[in-house]
Amino acid sequence: MRTLPLFLLCAGTTFASPLQKHTLVERLRDPMSLTVAPDGDVYVVEREGRLLRIRPNTGGVFEIGNLPVSALRAIEPKSNSAVEDGLQGIAIDPGFATNRRIYLYYSHPEKLVDRLSRFTIKNGKLDLKSEMVLIDVPSERHDRICHHGGSVQFGPDGLLYLSIGDNTNPFESDGFAPIDNRENRIPWDAQRSAGNTNDLRGKILRIKPTAKGYEIPKGNLFPKGMAGTRPEIYVMGCRNPFRISIDSKNSTLYWGEVGPDAAKDTDKGPAGHDEVNQAKAAGNFGWPFLVANNKPYPIVDFTNGKPGKMTDPAAPENPGIRNTGLKILPPAQSAFIWYPYDESKEFPSVGKGGRNAMAGPVFYHNPKRKYNILPKEEDHTLLTYDWVRAKIWKAKLGEGERLEKLEVLDDFTKHPMDLEMAADGSLWLLDYGTEWWFNKNGSVLRVLPESANQAPQIAIESVPDKNLIFTVKSVSDPEKDPVRITWWLTTGTSERMLGTGNTVKVPAGLGSEVRAVAADGKSPPAVARISLVKEKIDPELTLKLADNPGSVGFGESIGFKITSEAVPEAKPDVPQVAVRTRYIPATGHDAGGPTFSSDITNLVTANQCFACHQVDASSVGPQYLNVALKYRDQPDALEQLKAKLKNGGSGNWGEVPMPPQIALKDEDADKILRAILGLSEGISEAKGTVDGKITLAPKPEHTDPGGAWEFSATAPGFTTAKFRIPAK
DSSP: OOOOOOOOOOTTOOOOSSEEEEEEEEEESSEEEEEEOTTSOEEEEETTSEEEEEETTTTEEEEEEEOOOOOOOTTSTTOSSSTTOSEEEEEEOTTHHHHOEEEEEEEOSSSSEEEEEEEEEETTEEEEEEEEEEEEEEOOOSTTOBOOEEEEEEOTTSOEEEEEOOOBOOTTTTTSOOBOOSTTOGGGBGGGTTTOTTOOTTEEEEEEEETTEEEOOTTOSSOTTOTTOOTTEEEEOOSOEEEEEEOTTTOOEEEEEOOOOOOSOBTTBOOOOEEEEEESSOEEOOTTTEETTTEEOEEEETTTTEEEEEOOTTSOBOOOTTOOSOSBOOOBOOOSEEEOSSOOSSOGGGOSSOOOEEEEEEEOOOTTSSOOSSOGGGOSEEEEEETTTTEEEEEEEOGGGOEEEEEEEEEOSSOEEEEEEOTTSOEEEEEOOSSSSSOSOEEEEEEEETTSOOOOEEEEEEOTTSTTEEEEEEEEOTTOOOOEEEEEEEETTEEEEEEESSEEEOOTTSOSEEEEEEEOSSSOOEEEEEEOSOOOOOOBOEEEETTOOSOBOTTOEEEEEEEOTTSTTOOOOGGGOEEEEEEEOSOSOOOSSOOOOHHHHHHHHHTTGGGTOOSSSOOSSOOHHHHHHHHTTOTTHHHHHHHHHHHOBOSSSSSSOBOOOTTSOHHHHHHHHHHHHHTTTTEEEEESOSEEEEEOOOOOTTOOSSOEEEEEEEOTTSBOEEEEEEBO
16 A cells, blocks of 8 residues: 555645545544535535535535534543444435435434434525434443444435444454353443344344335335334344445445454454445345354353354354344345455455455446546446555446456545545545544545546635735646636635636635635636634644655664655754654554553543543643653563552652552552553654654564554644554
């Protein structure tokens, strides 16, 4: 995978690659999903509740709603509750052009449910009073429970599909099936959800919306009225069906299934696999009893860890004590495409490394359309992509929609989050940003075929000593076509055109953003924008590695340079610059930094240690990670830290003293300190230089293939640069 420096791209920027990628909008905050309206406008939802409308022809971005939701917030970033809650998905009604109806799937701010509701947009804004609740899905939010799914989409027949995750904690089953039948282990049991025919979680639902609610269409997995089942279920046996796509001609359903984390086969089950699935009819896709091409799990006894009866794909059984549905489940269906962390024997083009599968649209060649992403001979091709590997593949479909060929189409930049096809044949790509949570650099990109006419390039600036007068700094067109420049002003949830030409005067106090739109009449316009609202925006660091390596290995020494390419005149304070590398084992659940196990977290919480310390965030006392890095090479580190806990101390990390922890039991102190020292495993750090080398950490014991290295650069007053490279 190509490694790209992470910096905020100017509007209109393109990337050299097989596909043209034009950045239209930046600085989105954890964008989750997008949809395209009949008039070409793009609607985006963000995790913490914002609903945005984007006008591609003018570059306008308008916040048209802010839905109250349950979500992890920056004020409590390490909470074990509601870790993946928020505003998840959006779909536009087939009659949106006249009825202005949209469908949102979100985590209710007060009730323990994820909710699918229909809203109306009135006078350009989301009308919260218009909400009609369609479906409430019970959702537990404690104990690091994950997996919401949350993809919403209409098929060509007007039926609405909703993907829902298994609402389960995956962290205490060794990366295998979470089927814990012990009492008081609700969060760790997917038999109650994905494997339960009487529960909506771990499913893809299919309904027909009506004026007053919804109806059950023919052909779902269970008929209406069948005991122990829910008639809304179209597909069951899903772990985290994160992005779905429906063939526009035949309604075949595709989705990416984010799989479990086991790196290799053991007696507890097969190695974890991500999946791209295909459903031409209703069916059971196996989880938590099977994975990939129907690789079965044994029913593990969690009281002693011993595997029991192996699952039969032809007649899987659900023995869960919390199962309220059928015991004998429908036959399991094989995945369409499946791949582990390591190299895939069946599908070598997917490569190796972290994984988070998603399904994009099905491409059909149309000579009457302005754009065709692929040539005519690749008519009827499914586009799939991966959030972690940041690639897009083309899966050529043959007779009977069987897979004929799977090839890499292109690389993306950060974390591709959603992909939709516009009426003109171009693609809209939603990029989540660089972080796991709390991004401020999400973006929307327009993707065109390589052969398409290149868009103009434009930059604007304010005129010195002239209040509210703006001018074009530079403008060009790759094909030397004439360019027309139009100026726009954002005014609330709308906009007004200010004029044309190279310079414009903005009326005082009327708007929040001025934009110049450069159009050549042949390609999508380029947009340059300047905010009229005073806000501090930290420039982003650019971290580049010597020789631009495609993969790196334990113990290697890597050269680096740090700049601020987006704002060259901004210079970081060199003594405070820090470069860090972190090895990330093959996992689909990296939390963006080192973490404690749930047992240690509970122990630290019970002893009130988090009142003064955090794992890798600033607080009254030092970060636990910094403690680990400082003491890890000292042979008596454990004894030193025990003494500090017992006697207290001050002066090593600042002026605030640490009182003696006299209430902490010796055995608990030992567990906590060993966990703290273990945080530094796989991490290296270099400080005080913008042009130097960093040596990667030595290889930990029992390291499985498929991991990655995260490189980051930080400096006060700058946004962190961060990217990942596959491990050798």
